[in-house]
Amino acid sequence: MSIKEKEVLQDPPCSSQSLGNYLWDDKPDPDKWADCVHCGMCLESCPTYEITGQEQHSPRGRVHLIKSVAEGKLEVNEQFLDPVFACLDCRACTTACPADVDVGGLIEEARGQIRQAMPLTGWKGQVSKLFLKGLFPHQERLNSIGSLLKFYQKSGVQKVVRKTGLMNVMPPHLVQMEAIMPDVKQPVRKKYKDEEIVKAKGETKGEVAFLTGCVMDVMFSDINDSTVNVLTRNGNDVAIPKNQTCCGALHVHAGDRDTGRKLAKQNIEAFKDADTIVGNAAGCGCMLQEYPELFHEDPEWKEKAEEFSAKVVDVSKYLYDTGYEKPKAEINTRLTYHDACHLAHGQGVRKEPRELLIDIPGVEMVNMPNADRCCGSAGVYNITNPEMADAVLESKMENVPDDVEMISMGNPGCMLQMAMGVQKYGRNQKIVHTIQLLDWAYQKEDKEKEGK
Structure with a gap:
């Protein structure tokens, strides 16, 4: 059954603008593909095209597919899903593009349409719901997982599991991940839970708000700790807003833009009093800077997101720009x-x-x-x-x-x-x-x- 046939049997989806076979709100933006002339300058930059040699796994191929759905030439189906979700969303193609075509933004908007038309079902749907909605947005739950992992590492259970080969029942790539899992330590948000601001060492030269991240603060708390140390060493008071949450990058990458918007709104409110928001994770920082993309159909929140994103900076750039x-x-x-x-x-x-x-x-x-x-x-x-x-x-x-x-x-x-x-x-x-x-x-x- 096609998407159009399914639509007859369902309540009609909301739509503020007709755009071919994209049937839901938050459609791919035509302005993003308008300047693409399929010149091929992006091809050598694309890792998936390098490996497959297939046009549909190239940036210009994906742009063509996304545009074709908007023109009603293709439907949102499995053939469309594969190249869109096989994209790494690495943005190298935009760097290479003479016209700065925002392929990454198109990919994420197309994924949102796919997941509304073809939601994950069965065990994949349950796993996705568990992590994206049940775990990442809830820091206390993540901290509990971190405590279990810490026990697993420190109690000797990890050594037993590895020695007996119990890990071999897992898929090979998960076995590889377990082998290089970093040592879990105390999250920074726990370490400084009683402090509104971590004061600068010596003279205060500035104040920043620090995005600790969700998984980052559990699995890489030592890096967060180093970030606070370096910032305070260089004269910065560091605020760690307690009501901050996951940046939403994983949700947006997975096509769950509604949850991404919900998390974005929470972070925008959490950091509203900050003049500078510092992050140390490239993916999180990029997501924060792209919050306006989530609200292109909501002028009020788009304005708030633009004000917010203008404050976000990676810690390395902040130190370089302000002196260290x-x-x-x-x-x-x-x-x-x-x-x-x-x-x-x-x-x-x-x-x-x-x-x-x-x-x-x-x-x-x-x-x-x-x-x-x-x-x-x-x-x-x-x-x-x-x-x-x-x-x-x-x-x-x-x-x-x-x-x-x-x-x-x-x-x-x-x-x-x-x-x-x-x-x-x-x-x-x-x-x-x-x-x-x-x-x-x-x-x-x-x-x-x-x-x-």
């Missing part, structure tokens, strides 16, 4: 830097983290070819599309220099994916967040002063 103390202690290491897609392509932040790294005494930076090529993480893409994610990761690891000890980056999803690459291909590099390395240098400097 250059550490004096040496961290003697050779490292290379991976550009997270949503930092380089999504936020246009490239030189700032590199400058922070090379200002650390003893750090030798080695250039990574194609440093802004996607690693295959892409939110939960490495879970939903493991075969394609593995192929993208293999291509990425071929570009990692052999003679480095560390790989630095600014996104937790990338860190997990690259850690799997290091393990899978027998490498020995340590995966670090840029802010971690700066924090370690400060800590070493303080210890050296204490020892004198």
